[in-house]
Amino acid sequence: MKATFVSFLAILFWALVGHLFSSFTISTTAFYLPIVFIIISVTIGKDTNKYVYIGLCFALILLNDYFFRLYGGGIHDDAGRGICEIVFYATLIISTLVLLLLKIMDSSKKSELKVTKRIFLDVLFVLALSLITLLFFRRFNISI
Numbered sequence: 001m002k003a004t005f006v007s008f009l010a011i012l013f014w015a016l017v018g019h020l021f022s023s024f025t026i027s028t029t030a031f032y033l034p035i036v037f038i039i040i041s042v043t044i045g046k047d048t049n050k051y052v053y054i055g056l057c058f059a060l061i062l063l064n065d066y067f068f069r070l071y072g073g074g075i076h077d078d079a080g081r082g083i084c085e086i087v088f089y090a091t092l093i094i095s096t097l098v099l100l101l102l103k104i105m106d107s108s109k110k111s112e113l114k115v116t117k118r119i120f121l122d123v124l125f126v127l128a129l130s131l132i133t134l135l136f137f138r139r140f141n142i143s144i
Contacts, residue, residue: 003040003048004056010036011064018072025072026083030090033061034098041102050106054099054126058133061091065137088137096130 014032018025025032037057041050065088103122107115 003044003053006044007040007056007060011060014064015067015071018068022072026087029087030094033064033091034095037098050103055129057099058129061095062133100126
């Protein structure tokens with residue numbers, strides 16, 4: 001619960017920064033969100049189910065894109081829309097890699113199944129959520 005709340009506060013903070021300094025956030029979002037995910041996963045997210053937390057992270061990537069398009073000035077012209085889309089893809093790719101590493105590190109500690117089978121299933125899970133996030137973004141691309 002704490003991880004969810006802190007993650008949402010981090011996204012709201014970044015939306016506020018994006019409203020005030022949009023050029024700064026558009027150039028650093030691809031690195032800010034993965035760093036937030038790492039910090040929260042390592043510190044607060046120990047008592048949170050990792051599967052739920054990874055789904056939350058992908059939802060927060062979509063929410064961050066929505067907030068930036070609404071309040072950060074990303075929809076005023078076609079160039080802004082294109083830059084927002086590129087930043088979304090970069091954030092999604094970097095976050096997917098970071099979440100893959102976090103999940104692999106977490107699953108290698110457990111010995112419920114064989115480690116290679118567990119890692120394979122976790123990689124499939126993260127990649128499937130990443131693909132669902134991408135498809136959701138492509139289907140409901142914000143045209144406000």
